[in-house]
Amino acid sequence: MIPVPQPPSTATPSGCSKLVTYRDRLHPWCIVRLLPKMQRIIVARFRSRNEADAHRRILRQLIPQAVFAVLFDV
Numbered sequence: 001m002i003p004v005p006q007p008p009s010t011a012t013p014s015g016c017s018k019l020v021t022y023r024d025r026l027h028p029w030c031i032v033r034l035l036p037k038m039q040r041i042i043v044a045r046f047r048s049r050n051e052a053d054a055h056r057r058i059l060r061q062l063i064p065q066a067v068f069a070v071l072f073d074v
Contacts, residue, residue: 023045024045024073026047027045027046027047028045028047028072028073028074029045029046029047029048029049029051029052029070029071029072029073030042030043030044030045030046030052030070030071030073031043031044031046031052031055031056031059031068031069031070031071032068032069032070032071033066033067033068034067034068034069042073043059043068045073049070049072052070053070056068056069056070
């Protein structure tokens, strides 16, 4: 994977630019596990929302105490 830097207008607040890989651009839908203290972990990435929703349903059955969200990550 070749990391692709984002344009300066989308730089993070700290001034460092975030690297977006080509794979991340191909898979914009992601499942995020929400953790305490406003933390989050990206669990998986998908090309379509339908795939992400189906996978989230399976994760909710496997780990019922966890909170998952489907997001479009630009």
